[in-house]
Amino acid sequence: MRSEPILKGIGICKDFSGVRVLHNIDIEIFPKKVYGLVGENGAGKSTLMKILSGFLQPTEGRIFVDGNEEKLSPLKARDKGIILVPQELNLVDTLHVYENIFLGEEITKGVFLDKRKMVSAANETLKEIGLDISSEELVQNLSPAQKQMIEIAKALVKKARVLIFDEPTSSLTDEEVERLFEVIKKLKENGLSIIFISHRLKEVLRIADELIVLRDGKKVFQGPNIDLSEKSVAEMMVGRTLEKMFPTKSSPGTGKILEVKGLSTKDGSVKNASFNVFEGEIVGFYGLVGSGRTELMEALIGLREIRNGEIVFQGRKVRIESPDVAKRLGIVYLPEDRKTGGIIPTFEAFKNTTLMSLKKHINKGLINAKSELSTFGRYIEEFDIRVRSPFQLITTLSGGNQQKVVISKLVETKAKILIFDEPTKGVDVNAKHQIYEIMRRLVERDGVSIIMVSSELPEIIGMCNRCYVMRSGEIVACLEEKDLTENNIIYHATGVSV
Known part of the structure; x- marks a missing residue:
């Protein structure tokens, strides 16, 4: 009963x-x-x-x-x-x-x-x-x-x-x-x-x-x-059939856009990390909490102090001491927590998009709101950002739409490397699919390279051309596309066979 x-x-x-x-x-x-x-x-x-x-x-x-x-x-x-x-x-x-x-x-x-x-x-x-x-x-x-x-x-x-x-x-x-x-x-x-x-x-x-x-x-x-x-x-x-969650992968170029050699941070969170990124490539970084993957990305854009190592960007050795220096070079970062590092919660949606490229919208010392709105309108259409009005506060949008606004902010800088840390965290399945499609278009159409840090094995496997695995602050493996399986990745992340 x-x-x-x-x-x-x-x-x-x-x-x-x-x-x-x-x-x-x-x-x-x-x-x-x-x-x-x-x-x-x-x-x-x-x-x-x-x-x-x-x-x-x-x-x-x-x-x-x-x-x-x-x-x-x-x-x-x-x-x-x-x-x-x-x-x-x-x-x-x-x-x-x-x-x-x-x-x-x-x-x-x-x-x-x-x-x-x-x-x-x-x-x-x-x-x-x-x-x-x-x-x-x-x-x-x-x-x-x-x-x-x-x-x-x-x-x-x-x-x-x-x-x-x-x-x-x-x-x-x-x-x-x-x-x-x-x-x-x-x-x-x-x-x-x-x-x-x-x-x-x-x-x-x-x-x-x-x-x-x-x-x-x-x-x-x-x-x-x-x-x-x-x-x-x-x-x-x-409310519709999802034939395929992940878009077809594109083939990256043969030229290295980024090469990192023996990078260690002063706080010891990253030790002797070496890796490279090719033009038009989506390269993944996977590791358990405390593995150093986010800390490595922070070091790359000047948020974490480097003890030693070398960063070569577009064939030239560079020193990156702040996110502003990284942006000027063409490297931008989407942090894991968009609420504290990705959005300005008191700003309207359209102003969050133009925040990092504001110089484009200044005329005679004044911000041209019409120009900002035009730019945001382009991303509303291209990224399918759902807003009642461009003047909505960013915090009133759904998680997926907030994330698309943050991505539009990075893309508008015309950077060559986009670093996405947990890009689909806290977004629904449809928004995930849309973000994957946006990433595919960016590498195929615009030729950008994407570094994707993710805790979700299916999206690492479904989206990346290669994946670096980290454990205890060190890169312990670089897996080619043919070797990207859950068991392989977890084995290298933990050191334990599954």
Whole structure:
């Protein structure tokens, strides 16, 4: 006999400024199940979850908890055991672990806080989820994965019954993802319901018992995770057939545009790195967290001090001491975190595109906004950037559209080498496909070279002509296209056969 749903929504609709973003969604969440929630950016995933956790009220529709109709607020949802673990974790770095776990739920003894009881209870909860740290540790000393576990501990202290994870693996290593999945499986066995929101379809298909697919604010699928593939789920998300995720690779030129010899950084994060890049080539860099791949890219553009080594660009030995020097040479960088290093959040979308090439748009000492808008309009068409207006703040765009704006900013510099660090991180499957197509056009049509740092093996294999693998700050392998397999890459990244 099937149990009753813990949480149920009927006919959920939501309007923002008169625009309907959720359309008549029915949803049921049962105990002891993991639900994978997927959809493109803007499909309505976060809006729906905020409604189910009380942070937003539906425009229309009804919500039931344990069969009783409820009007949820965040506090009431929490009291009912419905807890949202956001992508941007809500922890206070300057407080201890136990203080974060019991924040707002402090145990008291008379008028005083009972630290002893809180520390003891926090340690028990940490043990329950397999986190081997002291609850008296400062949160600022923890890794992203450990902080994620503290959020889970907070939820368990609040007697969570439905845990909603929003992109929980976005900043975790493969090993940390495995540990998180073990915790999720244990929570499910203990009776909890889990809603797992992610763009990483491979992970969703591994962990979920059921899938819920949203497209354009409508639920287009909810059913068991049986005989589903990344391709079939992606096609439900975008509403069309995806014949091929990666474009056909082009053949690079024979001339070396960049040669790096024996590069080491002063801080020791990169040791004796040597590699080269050919004209019109997409060359990948893969490595686990701490391998030095991002640090090497930062050294290349003058963000990290070099102890020794040589950089030869277009046949000439160069010294790069700042990103501005790198840009003047023709090397530009898309950082891993576009929110802190890629966009200016207080600027409109069009101004983010022209930011690095502003001199082109200055006439008699004044910025020519008409010229800027014309340039942005060209990229709207070429890169399919979805905006209501060029004057929209960049932060109001979806992740995929933000990333396309950042790429347009780099392309507009007319650089010869584009360094992309995790170019598809946090973007949906359709935007990924579009970014891959943009990269292909850039190398084929414009003859640029792209260095792509990525944690996603399928895109390394699908996009790159060659791949350098790093481990402990050193380049340990250069794999040609014919040798690009997951097993090969992982073997060199870890030193362990798989």
